[in-house]
Amino acid sequence: MIEADLLTKRYGSLTAIEQVTFRVEDGEVLAFLGPNGAGKTTTMRILTGSLPATSGRVRVAGYDIDESPLEVKRRIGYLPETLPLYPEMTVTEYLRYVARIKGVSRSGLRQAVGQALERCALGQVRGRLIGNLSRGYRQRVGLAQALIHDPPVLVLDEPTGGLDPKQIIEIRELIKTLAGAHTVILSTHILPEATAICQRVIIIHKGRVVAVDTPERLAAQLRGAEQVKVALRRPTDAVRHALATLPGVLKVTPQETVTAHGEGAAVWLIDCERGQDVREAVASLVVNANGGLVELSAVAMSLEEVFLQLTTDASDRAGAPAPDGHPASSLALPSEPPVEPRSSGAGMTDAGGAA
Amino acid sequence: MSKLLAIFSREWRSLIVSPVAAVTVAMFLLVSGYLFYTIAIAASVQTRMMLRMQQMMPQLNINNVVLTPALRNLSVILLLIVPILTMRLLSEEKKQKTSELLLTSPVTVTQIVLGKYCAVLALYGVMLGLTLYMPLLLSWFGAISWWPVLSSYLGLFLVGAVFLSVGLLASSLTENQMVAAITSFSLLLVMWLVGWAGAATADSQLGPLLAYLSILQHLNNFLQGLIDTKDIVYLLGLAAIGLFLTHRVLESQRWR
Numbered sequence: 001m002i003e004a005d006l007l008t009k010r011y012g013s014l015t016a017i018e019q020v021t022f023r024v025e026d027g028e029v030l031a032f033l034g035p036n037g038a039g040k041t042t043t044m045r046i047l048t049g050s051l052p053a054t055s056g057r058v059r060v061a062g063y064d065i066d067e068s069p070l071e072v073k074r075r076i077g078y079l080p081e082t083l084p085l086y087p088e089m090t091v092t093e094y095l096r097y098v099a100r101i102k103g104v105s106r107s108g109l110r111q112a113v114g115q116a117l118e119r120c121a122l123g124q125v126r127g128r129l130i131g132n133l134s135r136g137y138r139q140r141v142g143l144a145q146a147l148i149h150d151p152p153v154l155v156l157d158e159p160t161g162g163l164d165p166k167q168i169i170e171i172r173e174l175i176k177t178l179a180g181a182h183t184v185i186l187s188t189h190i191l192p193e194a195t196a197i198c199q200r201v202i203i204i205h206k207g208r209v210v211a212v213d214t215p216e217r218l219a220a221q222l223r224g225a226e227q228v229k230v231a232l233r234r235p236t237d238a239v240r241h242a243l244a245t246l247p248g249v250l251k252v253t254p255q256e257t258v259t260a261h262g263e264g265a266a267v268w269l270i271d272c273e274r275g276q277d278v279r280e281a282v283a284s285l286v287v288n289a290n291g292g293l294v295e296l297s298a299v300a301m302s303l304e305e306v307f308l309q310l311t312t313d314a315s316d317r318a319g320a321p322a323p324d325g326h327p328a329s330s331l332a333l334p335s336e337p338p339v340e341p342r343s344s345g346a347g348m349t350d351a352g353g354a355a
Numbered sequence: 356m357s358k359l360l361a362i363f364s365r366e367w368r369s370l371i372v373s374p375v376a377a378v379t380v381a382m383f384l385l386v387s388g389y390l391f392y393t394i395a396i397a398a399s400v401q402t403r404m405m406l407r408m409q410q411m412m413p414q415l416n417i418n419n420v421v422l423t424p425a426l427r428n429l430s431v432i433l434l435l436i437v438p439i440l441t442m443r444l445l446s447e448e449k450k451q452k453t454s455e456l457l458l459t460s461p462v463t464v465t466q467i468v469l470g471k472y473c474a475v476l477a478l479y480g481v482m483l484g485l486t487l488y489m490p491l492l493l494s495w496f497g498a499i500s501w502w503p504v505l506s507s508y509l510g511l512f513l514v515g516a517v518f519l520s521v522g523l524l525a526s527s528l529t530e531n532q533m534v535a536a537i538t539s540f541s542l543l544l545v546m547w548l549v550g551w552a553g554a555a556t557a558d559s560q561l562g563p564l565l566a567y568l569s570i571l572q573h574l575n576n577f578l579q580g581l582i583d584t585k586d587i588v589y590l591l592g593l594a595a596i597g598l599f600l601t602h603r604v605l606e607s608q609r610w611r
């Protein structure tokens with residue numbers, strides 16, 4: 001449905017994106033991930049024809065954006081980063097206006113507006129001025145605006161920005177229902193969102209595509225080492241030494257966090273060799289030593305860490321703040337090429353879960 | 356066409372609900388009304404004086420003494436008013452990023468430019484129409500001849516059309532409304548003053564050319580009741596150039 005070939009955009013001497021190439025199939029939901037300034041918005045603006053590329057080609061449904069821009073624009077609904085809203089219009093007026101400039105026929109206008117209002121749950125505020133709406137409602141009006149002409153391709157720049165958790169879930173559900181009949185490209189900085197709704201993820205960093213894959217496989221590929229977290233009610237040095245000498249275990253590190261397991265309890269992180277599952281051995285050892293096993297879990301690398309690893313250089317990774325104190329982020333991961341295919345370990349599903 | 360109409364009606368609505376346009380139109384009517392009043396009073400004083408001196412005055416008519424000066428003043432007020440009416444047309448879209456909606460919609464730049472231009476032209480038409488009370492009021496008190504009034508209004512409408520296209524062009528150049536207003540005011544002032552430069556250099560070869568380029572010169576013909584095709588073509592041509600340049604600017608901005 002969408003083919004982007006070697007897209008490059010330069011602003012003077014500044015290169016916003018360089019040789020970005022990807023394809024999106026019919027009915028696929030694809031996410032752009034990347035830190036601020038990575039080039040997500042630039043790429044989306046080029047795809048929608050609001051910004052021309054310095055070089056490279058974009059084809060949407062077989063039409064080239066430079067040769068037949070109107071044909072491409074007819075087929076795209078776009079939610080820009082900054083919502084294109086007129087504060088002095090009411091929601092219904094605005095949606096009617098958008099429908100008309102998108103080429104919805106006069107007879108189909110009422111239905112198109114009604115459907116967009118319903119899909120984005122805007123019924124209550126349909127007669128209110130956009131300028132008086134809250135951020136969440138405005139975001140939904142922006143989304144309704146992108147959906148109004150029922151385009152085969154949707155390009156959504158941060159569709160859940162400014163929404164509360166309940167609304168985020170609603171919008172995610174909405175995007176899921178759009179998948180299949182529509183091709184969706186969205187950008188986000190909320191990583192679980194990409195995992196929740198997208199079939200594929202493109203990670204962009206400094207204007208280049210650094211990885212393209214499913215969220216699960218990206219997480220799996222990037223697991224440099226495995227960790228097991230174990231919590232004991234009665235920790236002893238003997239148990240700790242015994243654990244360290246288990247086959248496959250590299251080292252045992254006590255965590256200095258206050259645990260929920262009461263006075264005297266301890267949480268240890270066990271680094272193991274790649275591909276080794278030592279959980280069973282750890283469990284039996286601790287139980288036999290009467291250590292009071294209260295928690296045992298595998299620490300898988302979440303998409304957050306994949307993301308950090310891909311988008312942070314090895315040199316500045318050491319100084320990077322660990323995201324919400326998650327243990328695995330302090331790991332010194334081997335500096336391998338990020339997208340080398342390797343099938344090891346589980347995906348996201350057991351990340352950090354208590355045993 | 357339907358898309359042009361959609362852009363037109365959105366722009367029209369946003370113009371008439373905007374306080375800026377309301378205040379501007381009100382100021383226009385207030386200032387022009389005051390000038391009309393002073394001219395009418397001065398004319399009546401003058402007329403009475405002449406009557407007292409028992410002079411024959413076949414050359415005195417109400418069109419020449421009151422209406423033509425009052426309508427000529429309108430064109431000067433326009434110079435100040437038009438930049439304010441046009442300053443937000445395109446710059447605000449850019450500032451609020453609503454231009455992104457237009458750029459990613461299946462509409463052409465021509466539709467955008469014409470839709471917005473027609474909306475502000477319609478507002479101008481209404482504003483000009485509201486000054487029709489001047490000839491109506493005069494016709495209440497005396498016999499006025501209507502043909503020169505019609506040609507004057509045609510001339511004022513065309514001059515306004517030129518001014519608005521210049522204002523639209525200025526608005527396409529920036530996303531700052533103040534900059535747009537100042538730019539269009541400067542451009543209009545230059546177009547206005549070209550005639551003075553023509554008068555100052557009348558003896559050289561450049562003089563007549565500059566005088567011909569002056570908008571005031573062409574407007575004068577209309578105000579005197581003279582509808583000349585070359586004046587119409589000149590003013591329509593200028594408006595078209597303004598719109599064409601606006602089109603080019605918008606088109607080229609996409610490529611930066």
